[in-house]
Amino acid sequence: MKEIGGYIEFESYHGTLFHEGALRLNCGRNCLAYLIEACGIKRIKLPYFLCSSVKDVCARYGVDTTFYHIDSAFRPVGDLALADDEWLYIVNYYGQLTNDEAAAYKQKFGRVIFDNAQSYFLPPVKNVDTIYTCRKFFGVPDGAFLYTDKRLDVELPADESFERIHYIMGRYERNAGEFYKESADNNKFFAGEPIKRMSKLTKDLLRSFDYERIIARRTENFTYLHDRLGGINKLTLTVPEGAFMYPLYLENGAEVKKALCEAKIFVPTLWGDVFECCDENSLEYDYAKNIVPLPIDQRYDIEDMGYILTKLKEEGVL
Numbered sequence: 240m241k242e243i244g245g246y247i248e249f250e251s252y253h254g255t256l257f258h259e260g261a262l263r264l265n266c267g268r269n270c271l272a273y274l275i276e277a278c279g280i281k282r283i284k285l286p287y288f289l290c291s292s293v294k295d296v297c298a299r300y301g302v303d304t305t306f307y308h309i310d311s312a313f314r315p316v317g318d319l320a321l322a323d324d325e326w327l328y329i330v331n332y333y334g335q336l337t338n339d340e341a342a343a344y345k346q347k348f349g350r351v352i353f354d355n356a357q358s359y360f361l362p363p364v365k366n367v368d369t370i371y372t373c374r375k376f377f378g379v380p381d382g383a384f385l386y387t388d389k390r391l392d393v394e395l396p397a398d399e400s401f402e403r404i405h406y407i408m409g410r411y412e413r414n415a416g417e418f419y420k421e422s423a424d425n426n427k428f429f430a431g432e433p434i435k436r437m438s439k440l441t442k443d444l445l446r447s448f449d450y451e452r453i454i455a456r457r458t459e460n461f462t463y464l465h466d467r468l469g470g471i472n473k474l475t476l477t478v479p480e481g482a483f484m485y486p487l488y489l490e491n492g493a494e495v496k497k498a499l500c501e502a503k504i505f506v507p508t509l510w511g512d513v514f515e516c517c518d519e520n521s522l523e524y525d526y527a528k529n530i531v532p533l534p535i536d537q538r539y540d541i542e543d544m545g546y547i548l549t550k551l552k553e554e555g556v557l
Contacts, residue, residue: 267372334479360481460535492529
């Protein structure tokens with residue numbers, strides 16, 4: 240029965256979703272799970288430079304995995320030839336791959352999945368199965384988008400987010416440290432979650448954002464840092480529209496990350512799983528250890544970027 244009246248709930252927003260035409264699911268790893276089920280994927284070739292969530296999904300569904308290396312520009316290298324029933328999983332690290340490259344991989348290999356978890360604002364390539372996640376770019380507890388022409392013939396349940404948004408609201412009014420455990424617990428929550436539709440709350444929040452402003456701010460911040468750090472950065476970078484983070488690759492990146500975190504500039508170690516599965520002399524190990532992902536998102540402006548540069552100067556980076 241429809242309810243009318245009573246106390247007022249969270250406001251409904253009526254803007255557009257940036258990925259309006261995609262499937263709306265509860266998390267990025269379940270976008271892959273959806274493709275595994277819908278496409279009947281039995282074998283997949285993954286990069287070594289990868290988080291555990293993707294490998295865990297493959298293991299959960301009994302998908303056989305093989306691995307390939309990347310080069311210094313984050314492109315796949317080595318023997319990429321696919322078996323007749325094998326798929327190629329490509330990650331767009333820091334938004335450095337282009338859609339022309341995605342289209343070329345699709346044309347060459349056919350069965351390709353393009354992971355745009357770090358390139359939310361790069362449009363998908365037609366007929367390329369493409370994954371986007373929301374939590375890396377916005378203050379939402381879950382949510383992901385999947386572009387594919389495959390469909391599961393099942394009615395998916397809807398996710399609910401209201402019990403998992405507390406840490407986001409808490410950090411808005413207080414500080415990150417008070418709610419870090421909740422944030423980490425939320426990350427772990429999805430390990431065993433089934434495929435669900437995106438929650439009503441997350442979908443509503445995603446309709447509230449000023450995407451033009453967000454894209455402009457992220458691009459401006461990335462450009463500002465790159466103009467001043469590009470000369471010492473061991474990576475050769477392009478400037479993505481609406482960038483994820485600024486990857487500063489230094490010989491002593493691990494020490495710089497530690498110093499920045501102590502100064503409350505929170506920089507993550509991404510793809511830390513490679514410390515267990517890759518040799519210490521591998522590029523993947525070095526990248527995970529020494530790339531310093533600097534925050535450049537829409538919460539911050541040029542003044543904040545200047546503050547980061549000041550801290551880097553104090554550490555002898557500049």
